[in-house]
Amino acid sequence: MTRLAQTAGLNDVQREILSTVRDFVDKEIIPVATGLEHRDEYPTEIVEGLKELGLFGLMIPEEYGGLGESLLTYALCVEEIARGWMSVSGIINTHFIVAYMLKQHGTQEQRDAFLPRMALGEVRGAFSMSEPALGSDVSAITSKGVREGDEYVLNGQKMWLTNGGTSTLVAVLCRSDEGHPEGTAPHRSMTTFLVEKEPGFGEVRPGLTIPGKIDKMGYKGVDTTELIMDDLRIPANRVLGGVTGRGFYQMMDGVEVGRVNVAARGCGVAQRAFELGVSYAQQRHTFGKPIAQHQAIQFKLAEMATKVEAAHAMMVNAARKKDSGERNDLEAGMAKYLASEYCKEVVEDAFRIHGGYGFSKEYEIERLYREAPMLLIGEGTAEIQKMIIGRRLLEEYRIQG
Numbered sequence: 546m547t548r549l550a551q552t553a554g555l556n557d558v559q560r561e562i563l564s565t566v567r568d569f570v571d572k573e574i575i576p577v578a579t580g581l582e583h584r585d586e587y588p589t590e591i592v593e594g595l596k597e598l599g600l601f602g603l604m605i606p607e608e609y610g611g612l613g614e615s616l617l618t619y620a621l622c623v624e625e626i627a628r629g630w631m632s633v634s635g636i637i638n639t640h641f642i643v644a645y646m647l648k649q650h651g652t653q654e655q656r657d658a659f660l661p662r663m664a665l666g667e668v669r670g671a672f673s674m675s676e677p678a679l680g681s682d683v684s685a686i687t688s689k690g691v692r693e694g695d696e697y698v699l700n701g702q703k704m705w706l707t708n709g710g711t712s713t714l715v716a717v718l719c720r721s722d723e724g725h726p727e728g729t730a731p732h733r734s735m736t737t738f739l740v741e742k743e744p745g746f747g748e749v750r751p752g753l754t755i756p757g758k759i760d761k762m763g764y765k766g767v768d769t770t771e772l773i774m775d776d777l778r779i780p781a782n783r784v785l786g787g788v789t790g791r792g793f794y795q796m797m798d799g800v801e802v803g804r805v806n807v808a809a810r811g812c813g814v815a816q817r818a819f820e821l822g823v824s825y826a827q828q829r830h831t832f833g834k835p836i837a838q839h840q841a842i843q844f845k846l847a848e849m850a851t852k853v854e855a856a857h858a859m860m861v862n863a864a865r866k867k868d869s870g871e872r873n874d875l876e877a878g879m880a881k882y883l884a885s886e887y888c889k890e891v892v893e894d895a896f897r898i899h900g901g902y903g904f905s906k907e908y909e910i911e912r913l914y915r916e917a918p919m920l921l922i923g924e925g926t927a928e929i930q931k932m933i934i935g936r937r938l939l940e941e942y943r944i945q946g
């Protein structure tokens with residue numbers, strides 16, 4: 546049953562972690578996922594299970610109480626979790642990005658203050674770049690932080706915060722003109738603020754409102770929200786890294802590892818769609834034989850499995866590149882682009898194999914069909930990935946003279 550998406554060269558610890566996560570997914574996530582998703586219910590028990598497994602601290606260094614694992618281990622765990630239910634991988638993804646940004650860019654005081662509690666899942670992270678008028682064009686951000694004494698006063702409206710309600714620490718990207726007068730390039734005038742808050746909705750701290758959950762077509766269970774800052778006061782020591790003007794680079798670094806993560810989600814959802822398709826094709830009979838015995842359906846299965854394999858290989862390559870300390874924006878962009886497109890195609894083929902039953906809410910593929918499109922958008926659309934890939938290729942293949 547697990548012939549596809551194997552990863553060569555894993556060590557014993559990685560294999561053990563993955564086997565534990567796969568077991569958890571099969572026993573604790575898959576049986577309840579579709580019911581919870583249809584009710585748009587937060588998977589509280591699953592999240593408690595993830596905490597016990599240490600998954601909130603998977604990549605946080607051991608000195609802060611985490612497991613200190615690699616991006617590859619993390620991505621392979623995400624693949625397994627998304628195979629069970631993509632929303633659960635969304636719950637840990639923004640947390641992971643914020644922890645990664647703290648580890649890479651935070652001051653020592655900020656790391657000490659947050660990482661140990663993040664490793665336990667007591668502090669839960671969300672990250673916020675998008676605004677109502679922008680997503681792809683991060684340089685157009687209008688939310689602003691202005692220094693007043695030992696504080697910054699933040700104003701603006703943010704959009705599409707995954708885990709906006711359940712998180713207690715949000716990394717918010719704002720324009721900050723202190724030391725960066727008007728006319729400075731946009732990417733040099735942005736700052737990441739670490740905003741602590743209570744979980745929940747409404748005014749969760751003076752000057753900070755989380756209005757409520759956005760009603761989505763899929764990716765349910767996990768809360769996605771707006772965030773409104775109205776004279777929100779943040780101590781100056783909650784500027785990520787202690788220095789303004791670095792937010793754009795910090796966020797792009799976070800999003801780069803996030804792209805590997807979205808690729809991993811695409812791999813997981815595609816694997817599940819393949820599993821559902823190959824199983825149904827052997828049970829459903831038409832014209833006197835299982836539909837799996839019709840060549841047209843076998844061809845579909847062959848294409849689906851090939852896409853699952855290709856996406857997995859590219860995702861693993863992108864993760865390994867980052868783990869080796871090399872720049873991986875090209876590989877991460879390619880992996881995210883390919884895995885999300887293939888995921889959509891594999892899910893569509895599994896849906897078609899189910900015939901009319903794919904349209905019924907009783908069948909899991911119906912949920913996957915509504916989930917796959919999110920991967921085409923999150924952490925940068927296909928067009929944005931292609932822009933990144935194209936620019937990098939022209940750097941690599943620049944002709945001389």
Ligand SMILES: Cc1cc2nc3c(=O)[nH]c(=O)nc-3n(C[C@H](O)[C@H](O)[C@H](O)COP(=O)(O)OP(=O)(O)OC[C@H]3O[C@@H](n4cnc5c(N)ncnc54)[C@H](O)[C@@H]3O)c2cc1C
Nearest residue numbers: 672673674675679680681682705706707922924925926928
């Ligand atoms: C469920 C969900 C969860 C999300 N979670 C988060 C989160 O946690 N934090 C966060 O900050 N954001 C989050 N987002 C926002 C997400 O990152 C953006 O939706 C995404 O980046 C696209 O931005 P946009 O929606 O504004 O589309 P736009 O940027 O308006 O793009 C619209 C279309 O134009 C295309 N386009 C844009 N620019 C170009 C160009 N230069 N060339 C060619 N085509 C172009 C795009 O590819 C797209 O097809 C989430 C979104 C969703 C749907």
